[in-house]
Amino acid sequence: MNYLLMAPQQGTEANPIMTFLPMILIIVVFYFFMIRPQMKRQKDLKKFRESLAKGDKVVTTGGIYGKVADIKENYVLLQVDDNVKLRVDKSAVVKDMSDVPQQK
Numbered sequence: 001m002n003y004l005l006m007a008p009q010q011g012t013e014a015n016p017i018m019t020f021l022p023m024i025l026i027i028v029v030f031y032f033f034m035i036r037p038q039m040k041r042q043k044d045l046k047k048f049r050e051s052l053a054k055g056d057k058v059v060t061t062g063g064i065y066g067k068v069a070d071i072k073e074n075y076v077l078l079q080v081d082d083n084v085k086l087r088v089d090k091s092a093v094v095k096d097m098s099d100v101p102q103q104k
Helices: 016-050
Strands: 057-060 065-071 075-081 084-089 093-096
Touching: 016 093, 057 075, 065 084
Parallel strands: none
Antiparallel strands: 057 065, 057 093, 065 075, 075 084
16 A cells, blocks of 8 residues: 555645544534533422422432421421421432322
């Protein structure tokens, strides 16, 4: 194989935009497929935590199912059973379970 044909000709320089174009495309793809959806999920979760109301059925990050008994500034009081209440940090509440059908 003739290596002289494959070598760049003298006097021509590579365009700096073309050398960085693949890196720029990778960053754009990461933004639209990973960073942007994650930011949207975090925004929705924050809005959900701020809209918690007394009587909502929720699940914590630890998997505890409960009903909101009281809401304070930093924590939520969950009623787990008839006489069992747990104080849980607001950041640990992740799902609203009031629209899920009950299982038997």
